[in-house]
Amino acid sequence: MNSQSKKLSMVSSLLIVVSAILIVISLFFPWWKMVFVAPQYPEGLNIIVYPNKLEGQIDIVNGLNHYIGMANFSEKNFPELAYLPYLVGGLAALTLLTALLRKKSVLYGLISLFVIGGGLGVFDLQHALKKFGTNLSPEAPIKMDPFVPPILGHNTVANFHTTSLLGLGTYLVIAAFILLLIPLWKDRK
Amino acid sequence: MKKWIPIASGLLAGFVAATISFADFSSTKTNTEAASTTKSDAEKVYVPFGQKDDYYLFASGGHSGQMFIYGVPSMRKIRTIPVFSQDSATGYGFDEHSKKMMGDYTWGDLHHPAFSETKGDYDGKYMFATDVGNSRAAVVDLKTFTTKDIIQVPNTAGPHCAAFVTENTEYMFLPTRFAVPVGQKYESLDNFSDQYRGVMSAVTFNEKNQKLGIAYQVALPPWSYDLSDAGKKSSADWAVMSTYNTEEATTNLEINASQADRDYIVLFNWKELAKMVKEGKYENVGGQKMIYPEKQKGGIYLIPVAKSPHGVDVTPDGKQFIASGKLAPTMTVFSFEKAFKAVANKDFAGERNGIPVLNYKSVMEREVNPENALGPLHTQFDDKGMAYTTMFISSEVVKWNPKTGETLDRVPVQYSPGHSVATEGDTVAPDGKWLIALNKIAKDSYLSVGPSHPESMQLIDISGKMKVIQSAPVDPEPHYAQMIKADKIKTINVYPKDPKNKEAVYKQSDTKIVRNGNKVDVYGIAMRSKFIFDAKAKRPDVIEVNEGDHVTIHLTNIDFDEDITHGFAINSYNLNMEVQPGQTNSMEFVANKAGTYPLYCTNFCSALHQEMNGYFLVKPKK
Numbered sequence: 001m002n003s004q005s006k007k008l009s010m011v012s013s014l015l016i017v018v019s020a021i022l023i024v025i026s027l028f029f030p031w032w033k034m035v036f037v038a039p040q041y042p043e044g045l046n047i048i049v050y051p052n053k054l055e056g057q058i059d060i061v062n063g064l065n066h067y068i069g070m071a072n073f074s075e076k077n078f079p080e081l082a083y084l085p086y087l088v089g090g091l092a093a094l095t096l097l098t099a100l101l102r103k104k105s106v107l108y109g110l111i112s113l114f115v116i117g118g119g120l121g122v123f124d125l126q127h128a129l130k131k132f133g134t135n136l137s138p139e140a141p142i143k144m145d146p147f148v149p150p151i152l153g154h155n156t157v158a159n160f161h162t163t164s165l166l167g168l169g170t171y172l173v174i175a176a177f178i179l180l181l182i183p184l185w186k187d188r189k
Numbered sequence: 190m191k192k193w194i195p196i197a198s199g200l201l202a203g204f205v206a207a208t209i210s211f212a213d214f215s216s217t218k219t220n221t222e223a224a225s226t227t228k229s230d231a232e233k234v235y236v237p238f239g240q241k242d243d244y245y246l247f248a249s250g251g252h253s254g255q256m257f258i259y260g261v262p263s264m265r266k267i268r269t270i271p272v273f274s275q276d277s278a279t280g281y282g283f284d285e286h287s288k289k290m291m292g293d294y295t296w297g298d299l300h301h302p303a304f305s306e307t308k309g310d311y312d313g314k315y316m317f318a319t320d321v322g323n324s325r326a327a328v329v330d331l332k333t334f335t336t337k338d339i340i341q342v343p344n345t346a347g348p349h350c351a352a353f354v355t356e357n358t359e360y361m362f363l364p365t366r367f368a369v370p371v372g373q374k375y376e377s378l379d380n381f382s383d384q385y386r387g388v389m390s391a392v393t394f395n396e397k398n399q400k401l402g403i404a405y406q407v408a409l410p411p412w413s414y415d416l417s418d419a420g421k422k423s424s425a426d427w428a429v430m431s432t433y434n435t436e437e438a439t440t441n442l443e444i445n446a447s448q449a450d451r452d453y454i455v456l457f458n459w460k461e462l463a464k465m466v467k468e469g470k471y472e473n474v475g476g477q478k479m480i481y482p483e484k485q486k487g488g489i490y491l492i493p494v495a496k497s498p499h500g501v502d503v504t505p506d507g508k509q510f511i512a513s514g515k516l517a518p519t520m521t522v523f524s525f526e527k528a529f530k531a532v533a534n535k536d537f538a539g540e541r542n543g544i545p546v547l548n549y550k551s552v553m554e555r556e557v558n559p560e561n562a563l564g565p566l567h568t569q570f571d572d573k574g575m576a577y578t579t580m581f582i583s584s585e586v587v588k589w590n591p592k593t594g595e596t597l598d599r600v601p602v603q604y605s606p607g608h609s610v611a612t613e614g615d616t617v618a619p620d621g622k623w624l625i626a627l628n629k630i631a632k633d634s635y636l637s638v639g640p641s642h643p644e645s646m647q648l649i650d651i652s653g654k655m656k657v658i659q660s661a662p663v664d665p666e667p668h669y670a671q672m673i674k675a676d677k678i679k680t681i682n683v684y685p686k687d688p689k690n691k692e693a694v695y696k697q698s699d700t701k702i703v704r705n706g707n708k709v710d711v712y713g714i715a716m717r718s719k720f721i722f723d724a725k726a727k728r729p730d731v732i733e734v735n736e737g738d739h740v741t742i743h744l745t746n747i748d749f750d751e752d753i754t755h756g757f758a759i760n761s762y763n764l765n766m767e768v769q770p771g772q773t774n775s776m777e778f779v780a781n782k783a784g785t786y787p788l789y790c791t792n793f794c795s796a797l798h799q800e801m802n803g804y805f806l807v808k809p810k811k
Contacts, residue, residue, distance in 0.1 A: 060750045063717050067796070141797055 008102040012183030016099035016107070019179035022172045023092040027051050027085055030167030032125065034149065036061060038159045047073060051084045051169065068158065069140025070132055080124060091117065095180070107183060114177050125151055230658040233650060236263040244612055244672045246625065247302050247316055248646070251666035254297035256318060256329065261612075261623055261672060264648055264661035272327050272336050273297020273320045280756065280766030281336070285741075285775040290327075290339040298322030301669045303352040303361065305394075309421045309507075309617035313677030315394070317354065317361050321347040326363055326392055328401055332681050333769075340401040343477060344371050344388040350414035352392075356425040360404065360459055364389040364430050368411035372475055378439040385411035388479075389430075391459065405466045405478040407489070409455065410542035411437055413446070416500045416567070421507030421617050424525040426460040429510050431498040435541070446497065447516060451549075453491040453541070454501055454512055456528055461488035483543025490532060491541055493549040495519050495556075500567035500608070505574055505617050509554065509591055513565035513578060520557040520565050520578055522591050528552045557594040559587050566607060567669075569614035571651055572621030577614075579606035579626060586626055588655060600655040602647050604630040610670040611651065620674065624649040626657075627667045635662050646670075682751040684771030692743040693773040700724045702732065709734050709780075711742040715755035715768055715790065718797035720744075730803030736783040736810045745773040748794075756791025759805050765791055783809035 008016075033056070036045040045064075046056030054075055062072045075081050091113065098110045126148075134146035142158070149155040155162045236242055242260030245267075250257050254274025258267045274296045275282030282291050297320035305315040316329040324346055327339045342348060342363055349366030368385040370376040376384045387409040393402045417430040435452045438445030462480060465471065470485040471478040482489045495517035503510045512521045530536070531551045538548045564582030571577070576591050584605055588598040606628050612620035631645040643662035650656050687693055694700050694712045702723045703710040711732055713722035721729045722742075734740055746755050746768035757774075758765040762782070768774045789802035 057750075060748070063748060063750070067717075141800075 006104045008104060008107065008183050009187050012187050013099045013102050015179045015182055016095060019176040020092045020095035020099065022176040023088060023095060026169040026172035027088055029169035029172065031169040032167050033165050035163045036160045051088055052081050067140065067142045068144050069137030071135065107180065111180055114180065122151065234262045234264065234648065234659045241675060243675055245675055245678060246670055246672050248663060248667035248670035249299045249302050249318065250664065251300065251668055252298045252322065253664055254299055256299060256302060257663060257667065259661065262648060262659065264646065264659050268334060270329055270334050270336065272318055272329065273299055273325060277765050283764060283776065284766035285777050290336065292341065294323045296322060297325060300349055301352055302671055303354050304671055304673060305358045306354050307357055309356045309425065311613060311616055311673045311677060313673060313679065317352040319348040319351045319363060321349045321366060324348060326352060326361065326401060328394055328399065330399065331678050337399040338401050340392065342390050342403065343475060344373065344406060345390060346373060350417045350430055353417050353419050355419045355459060356421065358394065361392045361394065362389060362417065362428060363392055364414035364417060366413050368413065371408065381411055381439045382437050387412050387414055403477060405462065405471060405480060407462065407480045407482065409482065418501055418503045418510065420525065421503055421505065424503065424507040427456060427458050427525065429501045429503065430455040431501040431512060433497040450496055451493040452496050452498060454494050455489065456492055457489045489544055491544050491546045492523060492528065492552050493546065494521055502568040502615065504591055505570050505619055511568050511576060511591060513567055515564060515566060518558055518563050518565065522554045522557060523552050524554045555594045557589060559589060559596040562587050567609060569609050569611035569624060570619045571611060572619050577609060577611060577624055579609045581605050581607065586624065586649065586655065598655050600649060600657060602626040602628055602657060603634055603645065604628055604632060608669045610672050612672045613674065622652055624651045625670065627670060631662060634660060683749045684769060686771065690773055692775055693745045695745060695747055697721050698724050707738045709738050709740045713742065714745050714747045715757065716747050717753065717795040718801040720801065720803050731806065733806040734780045735808045736780060738780045740780050741775060741777045743773060743775045744768050746770055753794055754792045755794050758789055758791045760787045762786055767792055780807045783807045
């Protein structure tokens with residue numbers, strides 16, 4: 001284990017640069033979405049989450065959710081959307097820095113950051129889903145048991161079948177993460 | 190090379206997953222075309238749920254004042270568009286915009302619909318219509334299927350012979366069915382020939398502000414103008430109209446207007462008329478630019494035709510026009526080219542009312558007289574230029590070749606067809622798939638509903654040998670209809686937000702009731718399932734005014750969700766309007782009845798629609 005062996009190869013460095021680019025690109029695509037399908041909405045209603053904004057038929061979903069006493073989804077309710085792009089941008093910058101430093105130890109650190117960040121993201125989303133699904137107004141015209149829709153997969157609420165999906169942005173980040181793992185394998189002793 | 194495999198596979202996996210998640214694999218299907226001869230009649234008209242009809246049928250509603258929209262080939266009724274008559278189902282004639290458009294009229298007689306055209310083909314943007322009952326013209330926006338403007342046409346009484354638009358919707362011409370004195374002032378019928386006129390209006394449409402206007406008028410002789418068509422392609426600058434009562438009879442027209450052996454087709458060049466107006470060759474009559482053909486000469490000619498013709502229809506290639514004899518059992522085919530030559534050579538057989546009459550023999554190409562076919566009224570065309578003429582008296586549709594006069598096919602219809610409509614059958618490019626006979630008498634066709642019956646529309650497959658394969662009852666009374674390929678019409682799903690509209694409120698918290706003396710302006714919203722007129726009030730869904738207050742209620746539907754339409758009615762106040770998704774609509778009235786009046790949503794909107802109500806409280810005067 002000399003210092004030479006800890007230095008990442010040029011190819012690995014390039015892979016990490018690509019990883020940084022993918023992370024930046026991911027900012028412009030949805031990271032997560034939930035599709036609501038009901039008998040009278042065969043085309044489906046969407047809540048689409050970008051790192052910096054919500055899109056889809058938010059007003060319509062809110063209009064329907066008030067019948068079961070759910071709070072409104074809005075960008076105001078998700079302060080994360082204000083700083084998430086900077087965190088992601090920062091991560092991209094760190095990734096680029098790792099590529100320049102070409103040090104294995106730094107790469108380990110970066111991968112740890114990815115894992116922690118990803119874990120926090122999942123936790124945050126889970127928290128939000130729980131908050132909206134369980135804090136139902138007692139004055140709602142339609143009473144229903146609290147529920148927590150899954151981060152991925154199907155759920156049924158009244159006449160709505162919901163499907164939660166990862167967005168292209170998340171897949172790009174996963175791809176970016178895989179690109180970070182490859183140098184470990186490639187530059188193994 | 191090997192090291193790229195994991196990278197590529199990783200990326201690929203990501204993109205495949207993303208594609209599966211986000212890509213839209215659905216596709217919209219329309220009913221398969223009718224032409225297939227392997228299908229039974231029932232299969233040809235059956236449009237399974239999930240599929241859509243191939244054509245929209247826009248049928249005039251006659252004296253219902255409305256327009257009826259059907260799907261073809263299923264012949265299912267889809268919508269009624271109120272145009273000239275009140276319609277409480279949509280609040281038409283109750284809300285401010287439609288009330289103002291309708292003036293003081295409560296009904297109309299919608300005769301002839303006309304799609305806007307580009308290069309002689311339907312462009313699917315607008316529909317024009319005329320009102321014979323109260324001398325008006327209207328335009329319907331096909332993005333929303335709602336009436337946008339109505340114009341009252343002066344000096345005219347009953348624009349029956351319309352609407353027809355020129356090749357690129359430059360003008361819509363409105364000739365009149367009834368002659369009246371200019372200004373419609375009192376005048377003894379003894380002075381009919383001198384003082385009465387059959388005024389035709391050149392109506393323009395400004396697409397930007399969606400307003401109709403009158404460019405100029407022509408004081409034609411005091412005859413009745415029956416039907417008309419604009420030229421196409423080489424004849425695009427010209428138009429033709431049929432006339433009757435050139436006898437200028439003033440009573441018992443049934444007999445007296447049927448005496449002369451020949452009436453006329455009026456042939457005019459609208460570009461020349463527009464040029465004359467530009468050069469100041471007109472007289473100012475009550476604010477209208479009026480051309481008097483006997484004084485401002487040029488651009489208008491008469492062609493003798495077998496007596497009392499009804500339809501006059503231009504062939505798709507624009508080379509011929511066909512007059513249907515009605516009382517004479519003859520279709521007369523005229524040639525535009527021959528007419529142009531006669532005009533150029535001044536090949537006239539004298540004048541009538543100061544207008545040159547072209548030599549019949551110089552313009553006529555052939556007289557067509559299918560055996561025992563009686564009462565030819567109106568002609569449509571297929572993709573091969575073949576003509577389909579309705580026979581009112583012998584109750585049939587006759588297919589014939591305008592180039593040879595040969596009868597090709599005929600089919601009985603039940604009963605007495607007025608007009609017919611073929612798929613895009615009056616354009617430069619007819620489709621040749623379907624023809625619908627608009628029958629005046631249904632009698633024994635449907636379950637009986639008493640002495641009077643609905644009208645009937647019969648669907649005829651014209652892709653091969655003509656065959657009636659479906660029949661649909663329809664309210665009184667389609668005079669003419671047009672059929673347009675469904676994909677030409679692009680509707681909107683919701684009204685877009687209009688930040689410039691001062692009457693609109695899009696946020697619950699912006700709702701307010703503004704009081705200014707005895708004037709009360711309400712800026713409210715409707716949403717599933719409540720009204721909010723003043724978000725800060727103790728009861729946001731209550732409007733309280735004083736007896737005699739002038740009340741204006743502006744209501745915006747903030748459910749931007751397709752087909753979530755709300756209604757707004759005030760019980761016992763004879764008021765009701767609708768707000769479509771995203772739309773802002775207004776209602777203005779004087780609260781002249783003190784008391785307690787529930788207000789409620791009239792258009793079933795949600796599971797809690799029944800709870801969507803409030804109160805309109807009117808405090809009595811002391």
